Amino acid sequence: KAGVTQTPRYLIKTRGQQVTLSCSPISGHRSVSWYQQTPGQGLQFLFEYFSETQRNKGNFPGRFSGRQFSNSRSEMNVSTLELGDSALYLCASSQTTGANTEAFFGQGTRLTVV
């Protein structure tokens, strides 16, 4: 069974540009969550989608947005990039929802903003 696939693995963008990251969850998983990982802030929750609906959102500015398609694949978009957006962005997929649900993480997309 294929794991969570994130593309691309690495990105370099210029300040002010926008970027779209993609995540393909494990087959059959309907929940996709996104996290930002930085050395200073650690792992921070961005948002979660379940059956194409955003159910939870973390404390990030509106420049960060996402969506989920009918096949459960998800994208996140960051507009007007800032240097501080440089981070590893991790996607996690889960089969169901609730506190007991295990999340499976992708390898991440390393975004560098210059």
Add this chain to the structure above:
Amino acid sequence: GNSVTQMEGPVTLSEEAFLTINCTYTATGYPSLFWYVQYPGEGLQLLLKATKADDKGSNKGFEATYRKETTSFHLEKGSVQVSDSAVYFCALSTATGNQFYFGTGTSLTVIP
């Protein structure tokens, strides 16, 4: 609110030494607790989990017990190997959805 506090690293141990990484949590409701491990250049992998008080999660020689009275979920291993070198994250999840709250991570290096 929900939060996880994890012991600061880095931790350096000799092979076959005993490992403890402390983790305490604050949560509303009844969370599930997890330990994830991250190897260099990789995403997070689930190491073990416990879903209710007094549960013990175990995997690959690692163990952690959900202690509600001390709000703790300390990770232990009796004899570490070089291949255990990685960053370990303690996390909790609540019933409100698939949102994890992570600790800051503890870097472990095991030397031969």
